[in-house]
Amino acid sequence: MKNRKLLPLLLALLAAYAGVWAMMSTGVINDYSFAVIVTICINIILATSLNLVTGFTGQFSLGHAGFMSIGAYTCAIITKSNPTLPGFFLGVFAGAALAALVGILVGLPTLRLRGDYLAIATLGMSEIIRVIFLNLKITNGAAGLSFLPQFVDWNYLFFFTAATILLLRNFINSSPGRACISVREDEIAAESMGVNTTKYKVAAFSMGAFFAGVAGALYASYFYFIKPDLFNFNKSIDILVIVVLGGMGSLSGSVISAILLQLITAWLASFPEIRMVLYAAMLVAIMLFRPQGLLGSTEVGDLFARRFGRLGTRKSEREV
């Protein structure tokens, strides 16, 4: 991927920003649909950051919701005591930094594990975080924190979402990002070529945790209310579903599937009794017919480039 593809991406982001902004000012988007958009953006941040860990670096993590909850609670506690705009930004960055720190602390010992064992260790980690939040005084236990000050509007939401996508894209195209991909492709070969695999695995893991923290902070600051059960194992699974459905190792795939899944969920909300049954059946059906996800490991940009003959050979679709 060359830099010339940055322009279409920026244009697409700008179009999305202007489109939503125009629809908001003309009143096409009401409060309910804006809540859907907020959820989509938060899911985009979560899915792209998990894709960095699982799709690009090949480290199977089932604990993303744990990092999200760290960001959410940190931001909630900070904005509750300091309900100003600087307080909000402090909350977002403190939450993200704390999540990244926990990511490093957890990642250092557990990233030695491979495949399913790592998944189970990260799962255990996020359950431990949840139980801790369930028992701390400052987080108000199972009842959670409510009446949080709301700061997130479309501008901030867009800023954080776009920044996440751009930063992750640039990271993946950078030399450390390539090192991460080499770890996914073949860890032993990467190591023998002089790639410090532990370093890049921990880096990707803590970066994923950082953005999950951002997403959690945005969540806390839009939806007024957080409780530990929001960030349970099922939340981690939801994020993983978005990533796999979009295609492991495809940022644009994650973005598209986050939008698609949320639209499906919003549409299914009109059939409350069988909503989850249909959702589950669809999930199984999609996996049966397209096991590599919507985009496999290609990006939308590659698809266009291939169409116009800029890319000579088709990238083979990998399996993890």
Add this chain to the structure above:
Amino acid sequence: MEVLLQQLVNGLSLGSIYALVALGYTMVYGIIKLINFAHCDIYMIGAYLGYFCMTSLGLSFFPSLLIAMAGSMVLGVLIEKIAYKPLRNAARISLLITAIGMSLFLEYGTMFFVSPKVRTYPALSGFMTKSFHLGNVLITMQQIVILATTVVLMLALQYIVRYTRSGKAMRAVALDKDAAQLMGIDVDRTISITFAIGSALAGAAGVLVGVYYNTINPLMGATPGLKAFVAAVFGGIGLIPGAMLGGYFIGIVEVLVAGYGNSMYRDAVVFAILILILILKPAGLLGKNVGEKV
């Protein structure tokens, strides 16, 4: 001392249930390397089957247990044929997502058909209501039945795996699928048998948990399922004795933490032990560390 003994008795009952569920996880993982997330919902459906046998059909405990096991067995095999078999050669993560989808489908499908309300198992009658005192330690007949059923099922499983042709085939496929196929073993059939046995054990665990804790609901499988999986990993995933050991260990630890410490932390302690085991001995307590081939 008596309190400790009492806790151990309670822990053994809970551990039996975890061990039965863990066996299904570990057998399926051993043979197709899949964390079968739908397994905990088969356990839930087993509990419901037992419930309907006892209430609508008015059957007693043992016939209900057998019907629930048979029903779960059929369900497990159906899930394998419909959802997992077409993906046998796909990436493992797609298989995992399919398992998650299947799990959600079973949970919310059950909720749709039998309503999400909590149901209470019928009161037991006859000999099941008895209890004994050993000193100050109270042992209920239910606990004895749970333990006895579990032991019988485990012995039966050991017999099947060790001394029957199907069991030999299962071990061979778990060891090397391709080689087993070359030796004339019907791999698809063997995998189905594995799912059948694992699901029957989970169905039995469902009925036992209904009898022990009395209440069941469509989402009852999630947390015990996770813990049973932890138990399987703890003992060494893929190993049948490991799942038994892990199940009893997790059950006893959980009861002890709830009894002596803070019951709010019991899940955290279980997972902390899991992470420690994974870091210190990644292949589990009974597992052998296999060196990586380059």
